[in-house]
Amino acid sequence: MNYIADDIVCDTPGGRLEGADAYRGGFLGPFVQILTGAQMIAAFGDDQTALVMYDTQTVPVKSAPGAECVTVTDGKITYSRFVFDRAPFEAARNAPT
Amino acid sequence: MNYIADDIVCDTPGGRLEGADAYRGGFLGPFVQILTGAQMIAAFGDDQTALVMYDTQTVPVKSAPGAECVTVTDGKITYSRFVFDRAPFEAARNAPT
Numbered sequence: 026m027n028y029i030a031d032d033i034v035c036d037t038p039g040g041r042l043e044g045a046d047a048y049r050g051g052f053l054g055p056f057v058q059i060l061t062g063a064q065m066i067a068a069f070g071d072d073q074t075a076l077v078m079y080d081t082q083t084v085p086v087k088s089a090p091g092a093e094c095v096t097v098t099d100g101k102i103t104y105s106r107f108v109f110d111r112a113p114f115e116a117a118r119n120a121p122t
Numbered sequence: 123m124n125y126i127a128d129d130i131v132c133d134t135p136g137g138r139l140e141g142a143d144a145y146r147g148g149f150l151g152p153f154v155q156i157l158t159g160a161q162m163i164a165a166f167g168d169d170q171t172a173l174v175m176y177d178t179q180t181v182p183v184k185s186a187p188g189a190e191c192v193t194v195t196d197g198k199i200t201y202s203r204f205v206f207d208r209a210p211f212e213a214a215r216n217a218p219t
Contacts, residue, residue, distance in 0.1 A: 069166030
């Protein structure tokens with residue numbers, strides 16, 4: 026979380042998160058708990074923007090690729106646009122146990 | 123379709139498409155029919171890879187951002203990894219009319 030600005034704004038498939046606490050509690054923390062592996066697919070950027078795509082393996086979903094476009098200001102991520110497919114997570118949640 | 127290799131492989135949220143016909147018929151064609159607008163969020167690349175993120179507006183889903191990582195060989199796209207959130211499209215499809 027060292028690179029996350031206190032006032033980060035993150036647009037996720039589920040909606041906007043505002044502030045580092047929301048980013049950590051509503052997004053990063055829960056995801057890290059189910060994350061079992063990750064591989065970078067591509068990463069590019071310039072002075073103020075980074076664009077990455079990666080594949081992840083999670084407990085409920087075997088392959089869950091995602092992409093993030095982040096804006097960096099004064100060395101901190103101030104804005105993040107995050108794209109991933111929620112459908113397989115919803116299917117896993119609704120699957121009979 | 124000038125830049126699409128005949129043997130393109132495209133990994134989409136719904137699975138793998140193989141060949142230009144599958145790419146056009148199973149993915150690009152149906153999407154273009156519902157597309158009403160698009161804005162590039164970020165685009166980077168090098169000699170053989172392009173990574174882009176964009177937002178789109180579609181008939182069923184107002185904001186449908188996506189990301190693509192494509193591999194270019196001999197001037198043609200031979201591989202595409204495509205990430206977007208299917209959940210709002212599924213919700214729109216299942217909504218009462």
